[in-house]
Amino acid sequence: QAQLVESGGGLVQAGGSLRLSCAASGRSIGSYPMGWFRQAPGKERELVAAISWSGLTIHYADFVKGRFTISRDNAKNTVDLQMNSLKPEDTAVYYCAARSQRFLATNAAEFSSWGQGTQVTVSS
DSSP states (O other), X not given: OOEEEEEOOEEEETTOOEEEEEEEESSOOTTXXXXXEEEOTXXXXXXXXXXXXXXXXXXXXXXXXXXXXXXXXXXXXXXXXXXXXXXXXXXXXXXXXXXXXXXXXXXXXXXXXXXXXXXXXXXX
16 A cells, blocks of 8 residues: 655635645555545545546545646656635645545545545634
């Protein structure tokens, strides 16, 4: 399994931007779909965005469409999440995840490798 490390979280005011990065080691993630999930206190973990191994197919949760952009660099073994127009309800721990099968998925249970998470806090 890949080891995933997220970075880029922090505190930002509503309307601001953050860029999260996920660096993989242990195995190449270039052949596998990746995803960003988030979990707020007292809530279940939910998908934010998922990207196919090629980057050609992307799925966004409705609540981030038009605001967040997922991208990947297979040569660098990284996946990023650009977050713009942040809202207080975006406050959560954000997790990077990797699948071990080639098909894109959107359910957290279908991702086998997870990072430790990075906190994003949006103040009003």
